[in-house]
Amino acid sequence: MPYLQTDRLTIIPFSFDLIKAMANKKELEKLLNVDVPEEFENVQFEEFLPFHLNDSSVSRVSQSWEGVLIHTSDEKVIGTMGFKNVESSANLEVGYQLIPAYRNKGYAVEMANALVNWAFPERKTDKVDHIEVNEIMKRLGLSRLTVEPYFVKDRIDEEKLKKENEYM
Template structure:
């Protein structure tokens, strides 16, 4: 797949070399990728998830097509990530997650990236279900999901120590977006 492009963003496949470079440090990712990296990226949750991602990608290199770095074209800078968890090739389901560094939030970048990714995902024959989760106390994430066409699944709330998690489903019918 390689990259997706919107008016303001590039969504670049997060390949094995870039994953290794991120773990080694932001300077190494800048050297390997050719992009500058926001000093706020990666966020702590994503950073701690990277060793798990690395091990999975070593076993199944094709998994990189589901996760992308978000590059702000105007600044040639990595400002976030977006992608899917799990093994959509096997299950037909993909759970999406995303993050933009704080200094670039509330400018529509996640919605722009998510809408572009959804267009691409709907063209992938193995994808039968697209869903996402958000914390009840995260109005920005909820707004992104609603703007992108996700529908809240009322009876699917899940309580966790950090709060209530809401389930959102993306309608897969043609013409819906």
């Protein structure tokens, strides 16, 4: 995944060095040259970090479609976002976490829009699975197909996406 930038946000794709630095606030601040608030340490990395750090495959990390979200003007890490299970599914899974002070301000929608606009032509897919907040994907032109326990399956409404986001 490339670096993606919106009006207010930058997503820095995970690299092996970035993932290692996430275990230590000071190392992460030094690597990214931005502030890392205390709340970011509470974002659920207990399961995430060991999985990636124990994975010796550098190519797996370099092919990650996930990254750290930075509020550009505040120069602050505010969360993570990305697509999950990219290599194992024809559909993409979207996941994100934001620190409390940056929730409900449109940041997730803003970056999800950038991710969708980048990834869908790249993947040639029209489905996103496991959307953590369905409302965000609705704003991006996705409509609900089915609901399963713990998962929501959506398909792009291409006409709405084109109209609202100049997609495709």
